[in-house]
Amino acid sequence: MRDEHDCDVLVVGAGPTGLCTALMLAQHGVRVRIADRRPGPVEQTRATIVHARTLELLDRLGVAETAVARGLPITEVEIHSSGRHAGEMSLAGEGTADQTRFPYALALEQFEMERLLVNALGEHAVAVEWGTEVTGVADTGSGVSVQTAGDVISARWLVGADGASSSVRKFLGQEFDGETYDQAGLLADVTLDVSLGVKGMRLNLTRGGFVGILPLRSGRYRLFGVVPPELHNSPRPAAVSHESYAPLDHADLQLWFDDYFKVDARLEEILWASMFRVHSRLAAKFRVGNAFLVGDAAHIHNPAGGQGLNLGVGDAINLAWKLAQVVHGEAPRWLLDTYEAERRPIARTVLRRTDSGSNWRPGTTRWPCGCARTSRLGSSVRSHGLRRCGGCSSTCSPSCGSGTGAAARSVGASAS
Template sequence: MRDEHDCDVLVVGAGPAGLCTALMLAQHGVRVRIVDRKPGPVEQSRAAIVHARTLETLDRLGVAEAAIARGVPITDVAIHSSGKHVGEMPLAGKGEADQTRFPYALALEQFETERILGETLDVEWGTEVTNLSDTGSGVEVETGNGVITARWLVGADGASSAIRKFLGQEFEGETYEQSGLLADVTLDVDLGVKGMRLNLTPGGFVGILPLKSGRYRLFGVVPPYLHSGPQQQTVTHESYAPLDHEVLQRWFDDYFKVDAKLDEVVWASMFRFHSRLAAKFRVGNAFLAGDAAHIHNPAGGQGLNLGVGDAVNLAWKLAQVVRGEAPEWLLDTYEEERRPIAQTVLKRTDLGFKLETGNTAIAVWMRTHVATRIVGVVSRLAPIRRMFFHMFSQLWIGYRGSRAVGRAVGQLKAGVRAPYAPGVLDLTHTPGYHVLLFSVPPVRFDGPVTTHVIQPDDVAAFRAYQVDGPRLVLIRPDGYVAAVTDSAEAMETFLDTVLVRVQVRS
């Protein structure tokens, strides 16, 4: 069956979601090809925030250290109002070091993220998909460079996805009237900014993010004078429309309230705010991931991270089905698990965006007189700081109730992100399922399942996994708890539902 197609999986789109999908498939031994209509990698910084859960995913792929070396860890957002400091909100909470190996967000330009993910992949640039047909046993993809056949197709080709259109999927939602600005600049002074700086203004919000290169990312709402007068700008529905640089200094002076001049404008763009979601993430033998499946406004820097989450959720399932290790129904759980997450993120970012940019008299008054006072108070409360960290970091994402997870004995729930325990974490990074054995005799399972005996003196692991008796904890290839049992027989029963021909051996 494998030899009937040019590859097992064809990935269309070499952005973060597509590259992550292809990399994980390759690491699982799947024949994968990745194509992109662009002539080469992006050169702009574009998405520039990598959150904790995404860093954990990059760690599983073996590239987290490279990402950290090229980025700037960000732990706080300093909130200003008309240039005056009024409080801080965390992108990492106090005490979070015992919850994740990466208790911070990382300022990392998108071209760096893509370079790291694509280092070992052979991307076929300049390859545009012109037609797509589902053959029942696979897909046939027409490109400007010839026809490619594959058993499965992943469309990760961005907000204007050709794959989504070929699949006949509506991209339901809205495009906001408000527009945004992005710019990477150098300044004539060192701001000494160690975290992100957000300035609330009557017209909306703007922010500064330090980058490893010494540049600063400027972002925020478009001022009214860009939509009228001699310098009027036309904003298209494309993600990154061109922007004349000459107005940036005025924008910076009016909105940022920082005593500095722009030395160099490396890159600048206006863009549209969207909130859209594909009706289906799977159609036949094809899947949608990343911006091809969902786009939203940039509040909280969730987009790139959400796409990487799609990628890793889909890739391990495809790998196991391609290798004959899992039943094909497992692929249906990709949409079942990820689409509700995308819906939740869209709702949250929509709410945040409307609070930040609403132009009604009440919204402006709230930002000017109420929001800044609230920030100063709540930012000092530990539970609030913890809530904000988990919300932005995407550590909250889980799949309880999915068909791809089973039951759980004890306090630890199935479907949640596997708890962080330093002595255990690295054990589960190789492909396949991993069973952690707590206070039970050694046991082995046939199939893509590796067992690990957790030693009684590993107090941190027993505490993190809330073990109060004999336990077998099954960790999925994407780092989520699949099942928790108190016997090898019960674990074998569950494995028989998600894998093909699994038997227990003493």
């Protein structure tokens, strides 16, 4: 039944989380609009790792094959400790191909991911409304009334996918509690004077920090790492935001590369390098009345854990099929309560794991990705596969996975 609203669902924010939400809603025949204050799609590399579970979710949206074609499947992690080769870890260990169509982590730049999602949305005649900033939100009881610079949009449901500094979260009066740590993260896009291979990621561990070196299809490498406080003086940002990055002096990066991380390659070109403070925060509620928070708007953590985009896609799929069912009158409204019940514990787990990952020290029982592991490096590392790497691959709720979660069972529905 059609009602008086301009659309069934308004999605605010056209990052990966908002785009996946809108795409699944459109595929289910929901009248969806998606607005973003940016003038157009993102051009930065930003997130670069798409995990196996996320590829399975993208497969449901029909875009996984395009993503794989534009990315680089990573099947090995080569580990160096204090400049010396210490072992390898397989991401495609024995048996993993039986468990997933995607037995690897995909190196894929965020702008590529967003581009393919925008194109897929276009096939459903949904165009992102760029240059549209949301400046106010009011719950009307039967829906929401959303103020933009030049318009008021009414919708039955609102999805706030507007990132770490979310305006929707503020309009809903939700605290974003947590911490900002002293330790600083490092992100950079570089070229190197030697090839470190295209199948493997390199992890150079050192006292009090680490640097990961991820090959990208373009021939560049993404560096991500943690640097101890004594090596840097990065400022404490005023706002909790992934945008609060401080430029990193290129000479410092080369020095750390040679003397601290002890990488056996020289930096050729530094395209972008920055330091950031690590935040770890959760929104007080993921749902307020007719509005939901998803992705970075609901949770923020260390991007060096490579989970930000992945966690957001999991939120999007979990919420979108439920909203579609409720909009079409095929499921009771209480189904929507299961979004927060299922996703909050997962977000908490990722925050905990990426926190312990950023505080990693050699000899502890945590790896930089945040997964629990043996502290011994060497041959014991070789046999580990995706299955045991819970922190890296299992960021999804039961019901959006195989459709066997509590919500899916009780209404006989699944995300597919």
